[in-house]
Amino acid sequence: MITVTVIGSGAIGKFYGALFTLAELHVCHLERSDFSILQQQKYYELELPDGTVIEITPKQIEKDYKQLPKSDIILIALKTTANDVLKEILPYVLKPESKILVLQNGIGNEEYLASFIKENCSILCGVTTTGATRIRPGYIKIKYLGELKLAPFLTGQSCGEEIKQLLKSSVNHAMYPKIQLAENHRFLRWTKLLWNTPFSSLAVLFNTSVDALATQSHYQKIVRALMYEVCLVAKLDNAEIANNIEKLLAATATLHGFYPSMYVDFQEGRRLESQYIVANVIDYARAHGLDTPVLSFIYETLLKLEKNGRVFTCSEQNEIFRLITPLIERSNS
Known part of the structure; x- marks a missing residue:
């Protein structure tokens, strides 16, 4: 057997x-x-x-x-x-x-x-x-x-x-x-990260469900910026995944009230899988000379959140929006 x-x-x-x-x-x-x-x-x-x-x-x-x-x-x-x-x-x-x-x-x-x-x-x-x-x-x-x-x-x-x-x-x-x-296992990994990196990270940082992240414009702007940077990094690894963005956003909009596993981990006091979901993406980019300002900011903010051990207040979330806006503009330029 x-x-x-x-x-x-x-x-x-x-x-x-x-x-x-x-x-x-x-x-x-x-x-x-x-x-x-x-x-x-x-x-x-x-x-x-x-x-x-x-x-x-x-x-x-x-x-x-x-x-x-x-x-x-x-x-x-x-x-x-x-x-x-x-x-x-x-x-x-x-x-x-x-x-x-x-x-x-x-x-x-x-x-x-x-x-x-x-x-x-x-x-x-x-x-x-x-x-x-x-x-x-x-x-x-x-x-x-x-x-x-x-x-x-x-x-x-x-x-x-x-x-x-x-x-x-x-x-x-x-x-x-x-x-x-x-x-190609790397292609599979990058395709999943195109969803997992933005939605897992932002669900935790903004204490909200993935459908809200996909549909509300102030969140979606950050989601798109993260997806854009993940696509750039994946391309360095010969994975062309940009054509999946709109399909993933549309599909996520239907996941009413869904929270990814990273959110559940945070709520239950477990360590976040930010190393493999975010940091490894940044490390691969840096090893190939690519700057990822939005991803880097999100990773640093996740580390701060985990250290604090509590959800961010509304004022702290607003500060994230304020700080990330110029980074998104820089990433898209």
């Missing part, structure tokens, strides 16, 4: 772990906050977009990573703020031919793993738009299935089709997200 280990058993990890479980694979979840309830009741619950609630019973649940099984597939859905622990965890689960599916935000994720994994493993980039939220311990709400795009980290690592077929082999066809295969 194929063994799958899920590292990062939050909302996304549990949803995709559920697809592997329903495909009757041996799925092991590395759990922290949900360990007690899963140990007690042996299952967790998924609420699907149509309101149906199903129970998912993984074969194995562990709190100690040293007890994890050697695995054919390792699904990494860990917050990037905890990536350092992967150096400790992965030696316990890796086999010579393991396949690593990375479902994380940001860019530079696969490169980070490749920097210390010496085994002959295949690393697969996964970019998903599945809307999943942990409502309470052991209960995940799926607002929309979205889609999953897969691309190999290295050319020739062709495990994407195998992963796709395994995810789609569960008996519950109503749970399938749309799954597509791609060739």
